Amino acid sequence: MTTQQVGRKTGPKPKFHAADVIAAAIELGIDQFTLSGVATKLGIATSAVYRLFDGRDALVDACLAYAARSMFITDCPVASWQEILRDWGKRTWEVCEQFPGLDITLFKFPAAHTHIDAQIRTMVELLMNQGFSKDQALFAIDFVGDSVVASHIGVTAMRAVDDSGKRGLDKAKDRVGADPTFVPDESWISNSPAYEKVEFIIRGLEQELS
Numbered sequence: 001m002t003t004q005q006v007g008r009k010t011g012p013k014p015k016f017h018a019a020d021v022i023a024a025a026i027e028l029g030i031d032q033f034t035l036s037g038v039a040t041k042l043g044i045a046t047s048a049v050y051r052l053f054d055g056r057d058a059l060v061d062a063c064l065a066y067a068a069r070s071m072f073i074t075d076c077p078v079a080s081w082q083e084i085l086r087d088w089g090k091r092t093w094e095v096c097e098q099f100p101g102l103d104i105t106l107f108k109f110p111a112a113h114t115h116i117d118a119q120i121r122t123m124v125e126l127l128m129n130q131g132f133s134k135d136q137a138l139f140a141i142d143f144v145g146d147s148v149v150a151s152h153i154g155v156t157a158m159r160a161v162d163d164s165g166k167r168g169l170d171k172a173k174d175r176v177g178a179d180p181t182f183v184p185d186e187s188w189i190s191n192s193p194a195y196e197k198v199e200f201i202i203r204g205l206e207q208e209l210s
Contacts, residue, residue: 031101068115089198096152103152151194
């Protein structure tokens, strides 16, 4: 009778799938992951990742597609155009919260918007039904989305903690003078600034459309 070698794995080689690779990349951060880092996390060789994805851009694209699915409109309730834009801003914020690094990637990856084309088409139709031209609808959707994403990037920087345990917000508070124009407070790490910008955009559109 032989004794099995301690620590030696037996049986078939573990399998992995594209979904596993995407999940690992998302966990590492869509803006920061490397293929070698993903491979290490999965316990496989980097070359194995290339069997499913041609390169980092292909995996980023897959991560964006995965994230976009969480933004799908499951129904189209009758709502004011103001509520449609508020909902769009809210869903944009929530998906940025859910997927670390998504915000900066949306600005850096040229084809990011293609994954929400169906969503945008639906919102354009809803807004046009309430008096928007197509150009006005696209502008409003783009303006709200960009404003929320940009706000989230700023909030992420304020939330980030350095090696000493200090948040970006704390550093901002330390740097302000006796009579600062902007006074950093806890709202700077919340969704408040983003939603305030959405309301500002809505008020401007109300004047434009009146």
